[in-house]
Amino acid sequence: MPERPVGGSPTIGIVGLGRLGSALRSVCRDHGTRVTLTASRRGGWSVEEVPDVLVDASAPGAHAEVLDYCATHRVPLVACVSNLADTQWKALEGLAEKVPVVRATNLSFAHYLQVRIAEFTAALTAGGPGATTTVRERHPLGKAHRPSATALALADTWARASGRAVADVADERAGLPVSEHELTHTWDGESLHVRHHVGSWTVPARGALAAAGWARAASPGLVTMRTVYGDLTARSTT
Template sequence: MPMPEVHGPGALRVGIVGRGRLGGAVREACRTEGAAVVFTVGRNGGWHTGPVPDVVIDASAPAAHQDVLDYCTAHRVPLVACVSDLAEAQWAALGRLAETVAVVRATNLSFAHYLQSRIAEFTAGLVAGSPRPASTTVRERHPQGKAHRPSATALALAETWTRASGRPVEDIADERAGLPVSEHELTHSWTGESLHVRHHVASWAVPALGALTAAAWARSAGPGTATMRTVYDDLTARSSP
């Protein structure tokens, strides 16, 4: 999967909101990939007033939403929104921001999760006419301390299956234990057999590189709301023969 160019004289300039695990991983990804970090701010303030970045990556928390929105609106800067547990009013505000700049709603930043979702759609098409309908469930695991349960990714995976198959999942199981970072699994069960499509992320470098990929894509995108599905669909289409 190609990543938009971030090196050289036209290197991507990024503003990072959030100093937690994802924010720190995004800073490291910028260092290794040759992107310039214009500023890094916490969710409690300390906004930089110097050069304006090409894109802002919000890896903070809902409490910082208004500051992020105000900055991107004032400077007309595209946004990669990695905070998944926003309120409806906050999502609506991002929709209004998207009328002037690109806004990527990044529920899950991983390319392999994108593939997992595409596999779910493919599987739904194959089993649609099956005389033995599958019982489908979603399971997600995060370490203790993950506030949002079920995770936004688990809910999105279940929604993808329901939309593609016309049938809801039987259950969404959430577990809070184990090591970073996450697991998401879609299971299809028939009598005597089952199919498991499992995605495991073991490093914060994975979503960080996804955030940087989304930022590089958003820099050249026009106004509008996009998802990581939009980003990866576009990038994989560019690389297809």
């Protein structure tokens, strides 16, 4: 939970200027948020001043340099790279002992709602007729890995909440940007589909900016976007 109130918008550092990083840069410009650091494979690191929060939207190859920068300058990190090796996940946990780290498998607010619905459904159906539950995800051609990290996280959420593993995780590579993730529960003669569709990179970029604002005032530790959105929605209702 954030403990150090900080006024105003945080300054942002963006590592990786691909689709997400470029969208975040545009969102920061639209919101009047200063971007004081950018880094890319072609352009290298450009630092106007140390940012309040660093958002890593790059690739596993930049991970060590990102973690070293955050540790050296005590900068909170929003980690958006999902296809990391086990040793890299461990290193992320190590960084979280020093600074706040948000592990952002999926940055969308509606995905947060999808996760909460999955947990709610698991609680409501406990002890009732068992459903067959599956996860389906779709990304355009060129998606780096499959199944997506979000699909695997959805399957894990359901397994932890219900005590029952999903029957299948299906992946598809086709169609338009950006993604679809669907959780389906099937009983005898009926089914329930909870589908989340994202059609613009502006959506996760806004989520990254929200996570950066949260992390700026947080204590060291490793959290997910579930914690970030849970805290932000709780504060908005008080």
